[in-house]
Amino acid sequence: MNWAVITPLIIFLMIIFAVGFWSNKFVIKSNSFLEEYFLGERQMGGFILAMTMVATYGSASSFIGGPGVAYTQGLGWVLLAMAQLATGYFTLMVLGKKFAIVARQYKAITLIDFLKERYKSKTVVLLSAASIIIFLFSSMAAQWIGGARLVESLTGLPYTVALLIFAFSVLVFVIVGGFRAVALTDAVQGVVMFIGTLILLVATIKAGGGIPRIISDLAAENPNLISPFGADRSLTPAYVSSFWILVGIGVVGLPQITVRAMSYKNSKAMHSAIIIGTIVVGFIMLGMHLIGVFARPVLPGIKIGDTVMPLLSMKVLPPFVAGIVLAAPMAAIMSTVDALLILVSSALVKDVYLNYIKPDAGDTHVKKVSFSVTAIIGILVILLALSPPDLIVWLNLFSFGGLESVFIWPVILGLYWRKGNKYGAITSMILGMGSYILLDRYYPNAFGLHTVVVPIVLSLLGFVLISLMTHQTQQLSNSKNNSTIQ
Amino acid sequence: MKKTVHPLDKRFKIAHREALIGVILVLINFIWWYGFGYGLGSGKVENYTYIFGLPAWFFYSCVVGFIVMVILVILTVTFLFKEVPFEEEEGDIK
Numbered sequence: 379m380n381w382a383v384i385t386p387l388i389i390f391l392m393i394i395f396a397v398g399f400w401s402n403k404f405v406i407k408s409n410s411f412l413e414e415y416f417l418g419e420r421q422m423g424g425f426i427l428a429m430t431m432v433a434t435y436g437s438a439s440s441f442i443g444g445p446g447v448a449y450t451q452g453l454g455w456v457l458l459a460m461a462q463l464a465t466g467y468f469t470l471m472v473l474g475k476k477f478a479i480v481a482r483q484y485k486a487i488t489l490i491d492f493l494k495e496r497y498k499s500k501t502v503v504l505l506s507a508a509s510i511i512i513f514l515f516s517s518m519a520a521q522w523i524g525g526a527r528l529v530e531s532l533t534g535l536p537y538t539v540a541l542l543i544f545a546f547s548v549l550v551f552v553i554v555g556g557f558r559a560v561a562l563t564d565a566v567q568g569v570v571m572f573i574g575t576l577i578l579l580v581a582t583i584k585a586g587g588g589i590p591r592i593i594s595d596l597a598a599e600n601p602n603l604i605s606p607f608g609a610d611r612s613l614t615p616a617y618v619s620s621f622w623i624l625v626g627i628g629v630v631g632l633p634q635i636t637v638r639a640m641s642y643k644n645s646k647a648m649h650s651a652i653i654i655g656t657i658v659v660g661f662i663m664l665g666m667h668l669i670g671v672f673a674r675p676v677l678p679g680i681k682i683g684d685t686v687m688p689l690l691s692m693k694v695l696p697p698f699v700a701g702i703v704l705a706a707p708m709a710a711i712m713s714t715v716d717a718l719l720i721l722v723s724s725a726l727v728k729d730v731y732l733n734y735i736k737p738d739a740g741d742t743h744v745k746k747v748s749f750s751v752t753a754i755i756g757i758l759v760i761l762l763a764l765s766p767p768d769l770i771v772w773l774n775l776f777s778f779g780g781l782e783s784v785f786i787w788p789v790i791l792g793l794y795w796r797k798g799n800k801y802g803a804i805t806s807m808i809l810g811m812g813s814y815i816l817l818d819r820y821y822p823n824a825f826g827l828h829t830v831v832v833p834i835v836l837s838l839l840g841f842v843l844i845s846l847m848t849h850q851t852q853q854l855s856n857s858k859n860n861s862t863i864q
Numbered sequence: 865m866k867k868t869v870h871p872l873d874k875r876f877k878i879a880h881r882e883a884l885i886g887v888i889l890v891l892i893n894f895i896w897w898y899g900f901g902y903g904l905g906s907g908k909v910e911n912y913t914y915i916f917g918l919p920a921w922f923f924y925s926c927v928v929g930f931i932v933m934v935i936l937v938i939l940t941v942t943f944l945f946k947e948v949p950f951e952e953e954e955g956d957i958k
Contacts, residue, residue, distance in 0.1 A: 453919065456922070457897075476876060593914070602909070615898070645945075645947040794880070
């Protein structure tokens with residue numbers, strides 16, 4: 379065991395725990411438990427809001443997978459990764475004040491609360507809850523596995539022990555602290571991610587003998603590495619551009635991001651979050667993927683992309699600093715997992731249990747159920763991650779694009795298009811998810827675009843057409859209702 | 865949907881404008897990114913020019929593009945975004 383590397387990681391975990399228990403005080407004191415536990419009482423300030431959005435969004439793939447692909451593909455992959463800059467400002471600007479105001483009017487605590495009030499449809503609620511539970515559950519298991527592999531590779535502990543250490547550290551602070559703990563630890567983790575990127579970028583450039591030298595080494599090995607088209611010229615402009623939908627504007631439809639857009643205190647918090655978020659997300663994405671490319675001359679011949687970032691840190695940094703830098707991917711994974719955990723728990727407790735099973739539950743009962751549901755989900759995920767069934771791996775492939783195709787139009791058009799109705803929303807959700815899975819199986823990357831594009835277009839068409847077609851019938855029944863009331 | 869008392873919320877007008885600004889910014893971002901990335905990067909690699917050691921297409925598209933977007937975001941948020949209260953009129957509710 380390499381204690382110089384591990385010590386900073388342990389210190390990092392201690393800080394995270396401390397934040398979790400500190401948040402528990404708010405959970406105990408709060409007089410509206412649900413709003414506190416699942417939304418932090420809408421008290422997030424600008425900095426915390428920006429960091430929790432960035433950290434939730436930036437996952438294992440930004441720190442481990444992404445740099446690995448950049449290592450093999452070259453600068454073309456960094457170009458692709460920069461589509462994510464849009465997430466920094468677009469989500470908050472587009473959901474924006476309207477979502478914050480409407481969510482407060484509806485007294486919505488979860489994304490599903492919002493959809494429920496907007497569409498007044500049980501089918502919409504159950505469809506949303508099902509997609510959130512199924513898809514986020516699987517992607518949680520996948521992140522969990524990634525986290526355990528990372529701990530395993532850093533400490534040399536066996537996989538099972540690594541998984542248990544990683545999982546319990548996340549579970550403890552999420553269960554006791556709720557959303558506030560998640561957001562606050564996200565802020566710590568976001569800072570760690572930012573600093574880690576900065577240190578590693580500088581160290582890698584130094585180890586490679588400066589940028590001009592690195593670039594000419596790359597060009598000497600394969601000129602395509604410094605072109606926008608990827609090492610084997612397979613990255614076409616259309617394909618790369620379509621990532622603006624998957625990892626750029628489509629992010630508006632991810633429930634774990636959307637729920638954050640109703641958690642902030644006031645307009646001021648939102649304004650500064652937009653600025654901070656854009657800077658931080660841009661810097662991390664540009665930096666981490668550049669690191670992947672620059673690693674190639676420094677550390678040639680790596681076969682497995684996922685090992686680039688850990689191996690590079692160990693090589694170019696002194697052990698203690700490497701520990702700090704490697705806390706960054708750990709932070710990225712934790713901050714994604716914790717957000718998913720609290721979201722799945724809120725879908726089960728708030729959206730299913732309190733809506734349909736036991737609407738008249740008392741406060742202490744709700745508290746007990748929330749704590750235990752969160753714990754049970756966590757333990758189930760651990761069991762799954764111990765020997766992941768194929769189904770989980772398979773479902774996880776769809777979770778990102780699939781959730782986007784399900785939620786993007788019901789949320790956006792629900793906010794900005796008054797004629798949108800529940801029939802449109804149901805059509806769009808089923809069409810989005812169904813076509814995403816089918817296309818991915820049988821006709822991936824249609825028209826040279828990423829698979830997510832067609833389902834998003836289809837679900838938009840479905841939403842608009844069905845809403846318009848059913849609009850009149852609904853108006854009729856509405857006016858009937860009104861007349862009976864009058 | 866509009867069951868609440870105020871029929872035409874003035875705050876929504878501001879919100880709609882700001883959402884539109886978000887869409888315009890993302891279009892500018894995309895055009896800048898695509899234009900410099902593929903405009904300068906599509907030629908032969910031997911003919912590339914370099915800035916601070918990075919190929920010019922990459923420098924303008926990704927590095928300068930990032931800085932330009934940060935500046936645009938700061939400007940729009942500071943000068944075009946308005947502060948509005950999120951809660952219902954305070955007072956009688958609390």
